[in-house]
Amino acid sequence: MNRIAILGAGVMGGSLLSALLRSGHPPADLVLSDRMVLATRTLAEEYAVGVAPATEAAAGASVVVLAVKPQDMSGLLAEIHESIGPETLVISIAAGISTEYLENRLPANTGVVRVMPNTPAQVDEAMSVLSAGRHCTAEHLAQAERLLSAFGQVIILDEKHQDAATAISGSGPAYIFYVTEAMIEAGVLLGLPRSTATEMVVQTLYGAATMIRETGEHPSILREQVSSPGGTSVAALRALEDHKVRAAFLTAIEAAARRSHELSAGE
């Protein structure tokens, strides 16, 4: 039985579903469940996958992916407790929810993997950070790694780093989209048509990200290459320093990690 049940068909559940299909998983092996029954049925029809109540979806699956909000997790776990078999691998993508929290609410000895993916899964460029639970076997971990590496990069880390991973790569796309918006707005302020400003900013971000990945150079070296003495870049960078943008990023990412930690306490 290779069936994968995705419980929670929101932004991430939907992103994982489409990514798994693109990576070659047959639609017949995927089943979706969400309490928003009508919206889920529409999504399931679009992708030609099955839809079932959570208990039924979990009972028929070898891998159960928990993709609900942290605040909905305890309710969902209570619902599916009886449907989890001894061989079932449970993968949770919920921010802040520890493997211990999951293990305490699932049948004894259930194999659990905690994952922090991100929305670039939609374009097969996810960053997924995996941590094994207490009863997770090497085969479970390999199975989770295979599943997630089909739509991006995977790092296996000790669970103590999951709040940091959530703050950096889980929430990271939000910071980049925010910077993108700000740069486009600046282009419009300087009189560029919005579409032209958008094209310039998107290609610049893509080019810069590709340079970081392909050259392997430290970003500060790449930044120095752009900054001519007495030129435009250094004038802009001085303004960013004046506005403490670097410190703002440190504070922001610390706040995200703190929030991830709070979610583990159900706050």
Ligand SMILES: NC(=O)C1=CN([C@@H]2O[C@H](COP(=O)(O)OP(=O)(O)OC[C@H]3O[C@@H](n4cnc5c(N)ncnc54)[C@H](O)[C@@H]3O)[C@@H](O)[C@H]2O)C=CC1
């Ligand atoms: N959105 C993101 O960028 C990322 C989100 N995550 C995590 O993924 C999880 C889901 O996040 P989103 O997809 O953004 O949320 P969402 O709100 O878009 O989707 C959650 C879905 O779960 C459903 N749901 C709630 N309780 C349920 C239950 N008992 N049975 C079945 N379905 C139920 C809701 O109806 C909703 O459709 C969260 O735990 C979040 O921390 C992780 C990485 C990135």
Ligand SMILES: O=C(O)[C@@H]1CCC=N1
């Ligand atoms: O904002 C959130 O809580 C989720 C977790 C990581 C990204 N989005």
